[in-house]
Amino acid sequence: MRIAVLALQGAFAEHEQMLHRLGVETFQVRQLADWQQPKDGLIIPGGESTTQGKLLHDLGLFEPIRQAISEGLPVFGTCAGLILLSPMHLGTMDISVQRNAYGRQLGSFHTTAAVKGIGENVPMTFIRAPYIKEVLSPQCEVLAEVDGHIVAARQGKQLVTAFHPELDQDTSVHQAFLNLITE
Numbered sequence: 001m002r003i004a005v006l007a008l009q010g011a012f013a014e015h016e017q018m019l020h021r022l023g024v025e026t027f028q029v030r031q032l033a034d035w036q037q038p039k040d041g042l043i044i045p046g047g048e049s050t051t052q053g054k055l056l057h058d059l060g061l062f063e064p065i066r067q068a069i070s071e072g073l074p075v076f077g078t079c080a081g082l083i084l085l086s087p088m089h090l091g092t093m094d095i096s097v098q099r100n101a102y103g104r105q106l107g108s109f110h111t112t113a114a115v116k117g118i119g120e121n122v123p124m125t126f127i128r129a130p131y132i133k134e135v136l137s138p139q140c141e142v143l144a145e146v147d148g149h150i151v152a153a154r155q156g157k158q159l160v161t162a163f164h165p166e167l168d169q170d171t172s173v174h175q176a177f178l179n180l181i182t183e
């Protein structure tokens with residue numbers, strides 16, 4: 001298995017390390033030529049969604065990525081990656097999103113919570129995180145909530161988390177993404 005990791009900005013290296021620990025090969029997508037390599041899935045990392053969105057357009061990556069996901073390429077978006085999959089950007093995931101949802105004081109925090117089908121005590125690191133205000137279609141399934149807000153969801157082969165599993169030691173969310181690819 002070979003996973004493309006969008007590497008324009010943000011926490012892409014940590015995702016690669018996590019996948020390497022799980023024995024999976026990765027490559028970085030920095031330009032269109034990288035994207036054209038064969039791949040079994042894509043990770044869109046956390047960082048700054050406005051910057052990543054602008055770079056996707058500037059580099060001609062926006063439309064090819066949007067199309068591949070609509071055609072069923074498995075994708076895992078964390079934090080800014082969740083925002084990029086929402087209707088604010090690529091629009092492949094039927095969710096409405098509140099950016100920087102936890103305010104300045106509570107911008108970053110750590111907790112554990114249950115994630116459906118993944119675990120009862122999944123570590124969750126939030127960094128100026130968004131949350132999902134609402135899932136907008138029955139195809140989109142809520143997987144986790146923290147303090148009454150949706151922080152993980154799945155729609156077909158798309159998985160999103162508002163938190164950063166790549167920053168904790170627990171590999172269960174990445175493993176769940178790999179399972180989703182092969183199921």
Ligand code: GLN
Nearest residue numbers: 046047048049079080128
């Ligand atoms: N606040 C960032 C944004 O809106 C997301 C933060 C993150 O990815 N850690 O893009």
